[in-house]
Amino acid sequence: DADVTQTPRNRITKTGKRIMLECSQTKGHDRMYWYRQDPGLGLRLIYYSFDVKDINKGEISDGYSVSRQAQAKFSLSLESAIPNQTALYFCATSDLERESDEQFFGPGTRLTVL
Amino acid sequence: GQNIDQPTEMTATEGAIVQINCTYQTSGFNGLFWYQQHAGEAPTFLSYNVLDGLEEKGRFSSFLSRSKGYSYLLLKELQMKDSASYLCAYMDSNYQLIWGAGTKLIIKP
Numbered sequence: 067d068a069d070v071t072q073t074p075r076n077r078i079t080k081t082g083k084r085i086m087l088e089c090s091q092t093k094g095h096d097r098m099y100w101y102r103q104d105p106g107l108g109l110r111l112i113y114y115s116f117d118v119k120d121i122n123k124g125e126i127s128d129g130y131s132v133s134r135q136a137q138a139k140f141s142l143s144l145e146s147a148i149p150n151q152t153a154l155y156f157c158a159t160s161d162l163e164r165e166s167d168e169q170f171f172g173p174g175t176r177l178t179v180l
Numbered sequence: 181g182q183n184i185d186q187p188t189e190m191t192a193t194e195g196a197i198v199q200i201n202c203t204y205q206t207s208g209f210n211g212l213f214w215y216q217q218h219a220g221e222a223p224t225f226l227s228y229n230v231l232d233g234l235e236e237k238g239r240f241s242s243f244l245s246r247s248k249g250y251s252y253l254l255l256k257e258l259q260m261k262d263s264a265s266y267l268c269a270y271m272d273s274n275y276q277l278i279w280g281a282g283t284k285l286i287i288k289p
Contacts, residue, residue: 106281107215107281108184108278108280109274110266110276114276124276156223166211166213167211167271168228170225170226171223171224172222173199174221174222
């Protein structure tokens with residue numbers, strides 16, 4: 067079974083709709099992240115959380131919100147989707163105890179906003 | 181600022197060696213990462229350098245020079261399955277990863 071899962075894997079929605087992307091992990095990691103990936107651009111950090119009570123804005127948080135419901139769950143919401151939020155979204159986790167703090171990624175959610 | 185650069189695309193031959201370069205500029209630095217990403221899939225961790233020098237891991241090696249803001253990923257004995265994008269990222273003073281746009285590596289028989 068995958069250690070980091072994302073639902074849905076694909077979503078097509080219309081402008082103005084509220085969308086929630088969910089991420090769950092069984093790795094027991096405290097740190098969780100949400101990124102978006104666009105063609106020709108690097109991964110960009112939207113929000114991150116270092117534990118259940120900690121939420122931090124990343125580089126491009128405008129238009130997004132998050133909820134850390136439990137250590138294992140971190141959800142990303144688009145309150146009113148717009149076409150330029152069409153992208154591939156990744157959730158990731160990392161373990162502070164590892165020297166490298168390498169991140170483990172979920173399979174991604176491909177979101178299209180019409 | 182957040183400046184990190186790597187070539188957009190490279191082509192190499194099966195069985196050969198290829199070096200993918202990455203340069204960065206940052207006032208705070210906590211390590212340099214390389215990830216591999218096959219088309220349509222999630223990035224997967226390849227290597228981490230925090231001190232200057234070469235880290236070898238099987239067919240893959242990664243080098244870092246902090247004074248020059250420079251890293252490279254060296255892939256030896258290339259196989260067709262190595263066709264992928266290779267992402268360079270540095271960890272800044274806030275322990276956030278700043279990512280390059282990735283280098284698409286095409287392997288030809």
